[in-house]
């Protein structure tokens with residue numbers, strides 16, 4: 001088994017820390033460097049919480065990609081930074097695995113074109129948790145039979161983007177199988193702005209932000225006399241790491257951009 005050399009962007013973040021730990025624990029992965037906006041030139045081992053992790057820290061992405069030999073970039077930062085990192089990685093022939101959410105449709109399109117032009121793998125996964133991928137797939141199945149659906153996503157209050165990447169992806173998967181329907185009363189009026197949430201293809205998405213939460217989503221379907229609720233909960237960030245590892249192992253074998261882990265799980 002060949003060792004896959006990995007760079008992690010955002011190593012001090014909630015997800016980044018878990019990813020550093022996952023890579024360090026994986027025999028087939030090697031942490032070649034990290035991208036962090038602080039501590040340029042230091043080793044990760046000099047930062048509290050990373051004792052024994054000898055990867056060098058870079059703040060300049062171009063310098064990092066020119067000096068370090070790497071196969072894959074794992075990006076776990078912010079929407080603006082993550083987009084620049086992903087694009088720059090492809091330009092340097094490094095394959096991105098992106099957990100960062102909040103990219104626009106145009107950005108996704110541009111990255112897909114770039115990955116295809118360079119025949120490079122790139123995986124953008126709004127949710128790495130296996131259970132969350134199943135929740136999205138089950139929702140897609142249910143949407144063939146239930147036209148009316150509302151999505152409630154619930155996250156910690158440090159989250160920057162709303163709605164969550166998972167909620168958008170779920171709505172896209174549902175929209176792919178159901179006929180477009182404007183839900184609710186045709187004459188319904190919001191007496192308080194935002195009461196009905198975001199509207200995507202007639203579906204409503206509601207975003208809850210509270211301390212104490214991690215990442216949760218429920219998809220509610222309704223029909224005459226019955227409802228169906230499909231719910232997933234991540235109680236810690238380790239729940240995402242099996243998926244991150246699968247994506248790293250897959251991205252080195254493909255030559256296009258894959259959006260969503262449901263497209264790589266058997």
Ligand SMILES: NC(=O)C1=CN([C@@H]2O[C@H](COP(=O)(O)OP(=O)(O)OC[C@H]3O[C@@H](n4cnc5c(N)ncnc54)[C@H](OP(=O)(O)O)[C@@H]3O)[C@@H](O)[C@H]2O)C=CC1
Nearest residue numbers: 010012013014015037076077081099100101125126127128
């Ligand atoms: N796909 C999935 O399954 C999951 C995706 N996510 C997504 O992953 C992303 C990260 O989430 P989370 O770990 O909770 O967020 P955090 O805020 O905890 O971490 C983000 C990290 O990115 C760093 N960062 C910000 N800007 C830059 C920059 N310009 N250069 C380098 N590093 C930078 C921050 O540094 P600093 O500390 O200095 O601010 C921070 O360490 C979010 O987009 C989130 O939505 C989260 C969970 C699961």
Ligand SMILES: O=C(O)C1=N[C@H](C(=O)O)C[C@H](O)C1
Nearest residue numbers: 101126127159164165166215
């Ligand atoms: O910011 C988070 O925490 C999460 N973000 C992703 C999203 O936007 O869907 C995945 C997960 O829900 C956690």
